[in-house]
Amino acid sequence: xxxxxxxxxxxxxxxxxxxxxxxxxxxxxxxxxxxxxxxxxxxxxxxxxxxxxxxxxxxxxxxxxxxxxxxxxxxxxxxxxxxxxxxxxxxxxxxxxxxxxxxxxxxxxxxxxxxxxxxxxxxxxxxxxxxxxxxxxxxxxxxxxxxxxxxxxxxxxxxxxxxxxxxxxxxxxxxxxxxxxxxxxxxxxxxxxxxxxxxxxxxxxxxxxxxxxxxxxxxxxxxxxxxxxxxxxxxxxxxxxxxxxxxxxxxxxxxxxxxxxxxxx
Amino acid sequence: xxxxxxxxxxxxxxxxxxxxxxxxxxxxxxxxxxxxxxxxxxxxxxxxxxxxxxxxxxxxxxxxxxxxxxxxxxxxxxxxxxxxxxxxxxxxxxxxxxxxxxxxxxxxxxxxxxxxxxxxxxxxxxxxxxxxxxxxxxxxxxxxxxxxxxxxxxxxxxxxxxxxxxxxxxxxxxxxxxxxxxxxxxxxxxxxxxxxxxxxxxxxxxxxxxxxxxxxxxxxxxxxxxxxxxxxxxxxxxxxxxxxxxxxxxxxxxxxxxxxxxxxxxxxxxxxxxxxxxxxxxxxxxxxxxxxxxxxxxxxxxxxxxxxxxxxxxxxxxxxxxxxxxxxxxxxxxxxxxxxxxxxxxxxxxxxxxxxxxxxxxxxxxxxxxxxxxxxxxxxxxxxxxxxxxxxxxxxxxxxxxxxxxxxxxxxxxxxxxxxxxxxxxxxxxxxxxxxxxxxxxxxxxxxxxxxxx
Numbered sequence: 124x125x126x127x128x129x130x131x132x133x134x135x136x137x138x139x140x141x142x143x144x145x146x147x148x149x150x151x152x153x154x155x156x157x158x159x160x161x162x163x164x165x166x167x168x169x170x171x172x173x174x175x176x177x178x179x180x181x182x183x184x185x186x187x188x189x190x191x192x193x194x195x196x197x198x199x200x201x202x203x204x205x206x207x208x209x210x211x212x213x214x215x216x217x218x219x220x221x222x223x224x225x226x227x228x229x230x231x232x233x234x235x236x237x238x239x240x241x242x243x244x245x246x247x248x249x250x251x252x253x254x255x256x257x258x259x260x261x262x263x264x265x266x267x268x269x270x271x272x273x274x275x276x277x278x279x280x281x282x283x284x285x286x287x288x289x290x291x292x293x294x295x296x297x298x299x300x301x302x303x304x305x306x307x308x309x310x311x312x313x314x315x316x317x318x319x320x321x322x323x324x325x326x327x328x329x330x331x332x333x334x335x336x337x338x339x340x341x342x343x344x345x346x347x348x349x350x351x352x353x354x355x356x357x358x359x360x361x362x363x364x365x366x367x368x369x370x371x372x373x374x375x376x377x378x379x380x381x382x383x384x385x386x387x388x
Numbered sequence: 389x390x391x392x393x394x395x396x397x398x399x400x401x402x403x404x405x406x407x408x409x410x411x412x413x414x415x416x417x418x419x420x421x422x423x424x425x426x427x428x429x430x431x432x433x434x435x436x437x438x439x440x441x442x443x444x445x446x447x448x449x450x451x452x453x454x455x456x457x458x459x460x461x462x463x464x465x466x467x468x469x470x471x472x473x474x475x476x477x478x479x480x481x482x483x484x485x486x487x488x489x490x491x492x493x494x495x496x497x498x499x500x501x502x503x504x505x506x507x508x509x510x511x512x513x514x515x516x517x518x519x520x521x522x523x524x525x526x527x528x529x530x531x532x533x534x535x536x537x538x539x540x541x542x543x544x545x546x547x548x549x550x551x552x553x554x555x556x557x558x559x560x561x562x563x564x565x566x567x568x569x570x571x572x573x574x575x576x577x578x579x580x581x582x583x584x585x586x587x588x589x590x591x592x593x594x595x596x597x598x599x600x601x602x603x604x605x606x607x608x609x610x611x612x613x614x615x616x617x618x619x620x621x622x623x624x625x626x627x628x629x630x631x632x633x634x635x636x637x638x639x640x641x642x643x644x645x646x647x648x649x650x651x652x653x654x655x656x657x658x659x660x661x662x663x664x665x666x667x668x669x670x671x672x673x674x675x676x677x678x679x680x681x682x683x684x685x686x687x688x689x690x691x692x693x694x695x696x697x698x699x700x701x702x703x704x705x706x707x708x709x710x711x712x713x714x715x716x717x718x719x720x721x722x723x724x725x726x727x728x729x730x731x732x733x734x735x736x737x738x739x740x741x742x743x744x745x746x747x748x749x750x751x752x753x754x755x756x757x758x759x760x761x762x763x764x765x766x767x768x769x770x771x772x773x774x775x776x777x778x779x780x781x782x783x784x785x786x787x788x789x790x791x792x793x794x795x796x797x798x799x800x801x802x803x804x805x806x807x808x809x810x811x812x813x814x815x816x817x818x819x820x821x822x823x824x825x826x827x828x829x830x831x832x833x834x835x836x837x838x839x840x841x842x
Contacts, residue, residue: 177727198729213727215720217787218713226717227728229710236708244628263720 126189128153128318129174129205129287134183136169143169145342146183146375151287151318156309158329158350159322160362161339167322170339171289174320175207176200187287198227206280207289214272216265220257221246223264224279249278253308270301277308288312288319294328306332326355326362340365343376432637437781437836441796444829445803452807460807463659467686470656471592471757473795473802474691475500475750476769480776480794481702482746485712485739487777488719490786491549491556493740495563496747496773499541500766501571503751507534508580508761511587527586534748541567542744543737550736564770571763581760591756592689594665600657603687607653610696611646618642656692657685691753695795698749703791715739719786775822776801779829800829 127150136144144166151157159167172178174185176197185192187203194200200207207213214223221242230238230245243260250257254274264272273293280288290309294302309319309332323329329336330350338345338361345361352370360366365378429439452460459465479496486493511530519526545563549556589596598606618638625632661669666682669675706712714735717725726732750769755761780797782789804825808818 175727196729197727198731201729207727209727213721213724215717215724215787217720218717222713222717223724226713226724227730229713231710236704237710237713239708240624240628240630243630 127151127186128155128188129320130186130189131170131174132184132186134170134173134180134185136166136173136178136180142342144173144180147339147342147344148374149337149344149347151320153286153318154313154316155335156313156319156321156333157347158333158336159320159339160324160326160329160336160358162324162362165339165362166342167339168291169342171207171291171320171322174200174287175205175289177207201228201283204284204286205289206283206285206287207291208273208276208280208293209291214264214275217263219259219261219263220250220267220275221260223275224249224282226279228283245282246278249282250274253278253281254304268301270297270304273297273301273305277305281312285312286317288317289322290319291322292324293321294323294325302328326358330355330358337374338362340376344374345376345378346371346374348372428637431634432641433633434641435790437833438792438796440836441780441793441800445796445800448800448803448807452803452810456807456810460810463655465806465810466655467659467689469799469802469806470692471689472806473798474592474689474695475754475757475766476772476776476802477695477795477798478698478746478750478753479743479769479773480780480798481698481791482743483773483777484702484780484782484789484791484794485706485715486556486743487774487782487784488786488789489715489736489739490719490722491736491739492774492784493545493556493560493563493743494770494774495545495560495567496743496750497766497769497771498564498567498571499538499744499747500751500754500769501763502541502567502574503534503537503748504755504761504765505571505574505580505763506537507531507587507748507751508583508755509574510534511584512580512582522585524586526584527589530584530587531748531752534751535745538744538746538748538751539741540744541747542741545744546737546740549740550733568763568767571765574763577763579760579762583755583759583761587752588756588759589690590694590752591759592691592753593757593759594661595669596690596756597656597661598687598690598693600685600687603653603657603685606688606693607649610649614645614649615642653688656688659686660684661686691757694749694753698746699791699795706791711735711738716787719788721787772798772801775826779826781833800825 130148130150132148134144134147135142147166147170149157149159149170159171161167169178173180173183174194176194176199179195185194192203194203194205197207215226218226221239224246225242230242232238247260250260254271257271257274259267259271264275267275277293293309294305297305306328309321313319321329321333333350335347335349336353336358337347338358340362345365346367348358348361348368348371353368357368357370360368361371361377364383365376366383367373367377429436449461479500483493483496507530510533511526515523515526515529541563545556545559548554548559597603618641622632622638660666661682661684663681666684667677669684670677670682706715714725714730717728717730718732718735722732751766754765758765776798777789777794778784778797779800780790780793780795782794801822804822805818808821813821
């Protein structure tokens with residue numbers, strides 16, 4: 124079997140005395156969507172921020188295509204073609220769509236000046252493909268709707284040929300129509316062989332889109348499972364009780380069976 | 389929808405200003421077409437806040453002119469106004485960057501004083517030991533030395549703010565005291581005079597102006613630049629088939645701007661060099677004095693040329709470079725900037741270094757104007773500079789601000805101050821009025837932003 128696109132191995136992160144992520148191992152293959160599930164505060168976002176370079180792991184290693192990767196900051200992550208779409212939309216509100224799309228990677232003219240016109244042309248091109256209704260090319264993004272802002276963030280990832288895409292609650296701020304647009308987009312990207320970590324606490328969303336789920340509780344991994352092998356109730360049990368069902372691969376955070384039995388009794 | 393159809397549909401909606409710095413100005417994408425002056429201004433893509441500030445400035449000038457019996461709007465007073473504004477205007481350009489990036493610099497007045505003293509000692513005490521007095525290279529070396537010190541001071545403060553994450557308010561509040569003390573220390577309080585003759589040119593005093601011919605050359609270059617910029621911009625947009633401004637709007641824009649340049653040069657040239665001073669210069673340069681006497685025009689003052697160059701450079705940096713784009717991104721959403729891979733620590737360092745270098749330029753202008761370096765030079769300038777930036781529409785919340793706004797803001801402040809001085813209002817009352825105007829201006833700006841729907 125070819126090496127995983129990404130493997131996060133034995134990652135631990137603590138803030139002060141609190142272990143936000145405790146010895147978590149997950150992997151992701153090309154063209155696969157892995158849903159990361161768990162309650163608020165289960166450590167999903169923290170884990171994924173290690174991959175995107177926003178946080179440092181205290182322990183553990185990251186492998187990209189089977190090779191050990193050093194990701195110390197968001198710039199390093201980008202070098203590995205890892206793109207992140209954040210829950211708190213990571214856009215500069217006072218800048219327009221094309222300035223945000225190219226933020227940190229601006230196109231420049233031959234003598235080093237910003238090539239705004241070319242960036243606008245590229246932005247019009249990609250937005251025309253992703254969200255044809257998008258028109259507000261010169262408005263600061265604060266004036267846009269949640270969906271329009273999310274499409275700017277997604278366009279950014281797509282434009283820069285992401286191989287590994289991290290989506291942190293990509294539809295949390297969106298309406299029905301826009302949620303569907305994002306879902307379609309995820310399937311399109313998946314078909315192109317991009318690996319996607321989808322962080323969500325909406326189990327319906329994840330079951331529709333993901334190939335596998337990884338469930339976290341109190342910073343530790345309860346288990347991973349193919350969505351075909353488990354039911355939604357099984358996954359809910361993993362999220363709420365930490366109960367690892369038969370179809371799943373057991374993780375260190377799973378509640379021991381005897382303890383579950385005592386709760387049931 | 390195809391690219392073409394989309395462009396066509398967009399053509400009906402008013403186009404937007406390309407300037408991220410003018411992000412406060414936001415127009416509806418497909419509003420009903422408006423007629424009249426508003427519609428015309430819209431089509432011309434004029435920043436409405438600019439119109440408002442120019443209007444406010446005109447009002448101030450007219451009111452003072454009425455109260456002073458016609459002495460405010462005279463070539464002489466307007467010339468003095470431009471020279472008096474120069475030092476604060478240069479630093480205000482840097483302060484825009486500092487404030488846009490969500491920082492503040494309270495130390496600029498003290499830094500100006502410190503650098504002025506260092507340059508004074510350098511040109512009057514140090515250089516003459518090697519090159520003698522009034523060597524032609526003295527002023528160049530002195531200015532380079534001053535800018536170098538400015539960069540060092542800025543780097544020090546920027547390092548504390550960016551890398552050690554001490555709040556800029558605290559670091560520069562400390563700087564306010566430290567550099568003022570350091571300014572005294574350079575000569576233990578002694579005022580340094582006289583300064584190098586070439587250096588004094590930057591003060592805009594006697595011999596510190598362009599004269600009639602060079603002023604017109606300066607104006608002509610500015611007009612050529614305005615037209616070339618408009619044509620180039622339009623060509624680029626046509627190349628990518630973007631919506632265009634109507635041709636009449638482009639032409640009106642260029643004509644109004646060029647008209648302003650011509651009017652400015654004409655007014656500056658209408659102020660003559662005093663007969664005695666002209667005679668002295670003529671004798672020094674070995675120019676024969678005609679029977680009819682000397683009728684020389686002052687023209688544009690050298691410090692005003694410096695302001696123009698600084699403003700041009702800073703506007704270019706703000707709108708056309710990655711550095712400028714990142715300053716605005718940091719102000720808009722520091723986290724987003726960081727996640728986009730922008731090294732915000734290093735950016736902070738550079739922003740304060742730039743501020744330090746501009747404080748050095750202001751120190752050249754301020755000390756050259758007084759023809760001496762005293763350790764209290766620039767006292768309270770930090771407040772004038774911040775006020776100029778804020779009156780000019782720079783938001784203390786970060787992310788919004790323009791260079792031309794800051795310069796207009798500096799001009800508004802200086803107009804109020806010198807106008808009241810002309811009328812003979814007490815200093816105490818002057819402070820009260822200026823302080824109130826600052827608060828009022830910011831309030832009006834906030835109301836304006838809310839109504840426009842920013």
